[in-house]
Amino acid sequence: MTVLSVDSLTFGYSADHMIFNEASVRIHQSDRLGLWAMNGTGKTTFLKIITGLLKPDSGRIVFNGKERQSEKSFHDLRLNLGFVLQHSEDQLFFPEVIEDVAFGPLNQGFSRQEALKKAEEILEQLHLQHLKHAISSELSGGQKKMVALASVLAMDPKMLLLDEPTAGLDVQTRLCVINLLKELSVPWILVSHDPALLSETCNRFITIDQYQFHEMTAPQVHQHEHAHFFGTLEHHHD
Ligand SMILES: Nc1ncnc2c1ncn2[C@@H]1O[C@H](COP(=O)(O)OP(=O)(O)O)[C@@H](O)[C@H]1O
């Protein structure tokens, strides 16, 4: 079953800065789609177009069986398509964590009591209940990312968009995010430069080249032999 289809998408920031030219891609219910491409090729732009934050010059976006064009239709889409932004501080508005996490369900029409209950449940599920009354702006980068994920998952989204969810995270939080993703059963588009993350969590891979999407084979984690002086002493490679 197709959850999201993007057909013949054309978009440029200006006449001489084309980003997509007749680009098409379909995401199915079983897809955990990894999007890997060079910096500046339009990954974030693509996620913004899908969520109606940027208007394409032409093309067709169908989500959950409905064509999305009007602002109202994108409003409905955003209630069902969870977007985890690259910079979590752009996603957290309220002083208290619980308010940020309850915001989505409130928007979906749940009562305040129901929304708070959903927020508490998801915080517990992600082992974040101790942060319930923490001040969002005072959290560490990793904690902000986890709270941003919680705020999106509280909406029980039909699909997820994740923009470089592990960029800048420490090893432990990165593992938390990977383990969380592995437990989810929603289709997603995961934008990342981290081949190991992609190969561990995704089952389909695309890239952007020449203003269009292209399927790729899975990245393979493998070892290389190399030689240097003092190699027998304990050392690190960054
Ligand atoms: N609001 C904007 N106005 C003009 N150019 C932009 C804007 N946002 C992004 N760009 C440019 O469009 C290109 C694609 O950006 P982006 O989608 O953020 O790339 P990626 O996420 O793949 O690194 C880049 O060259 C970027 O500088």
Ligand SMILES: [Mg+2]
């Ligand atoms: Mg980006």
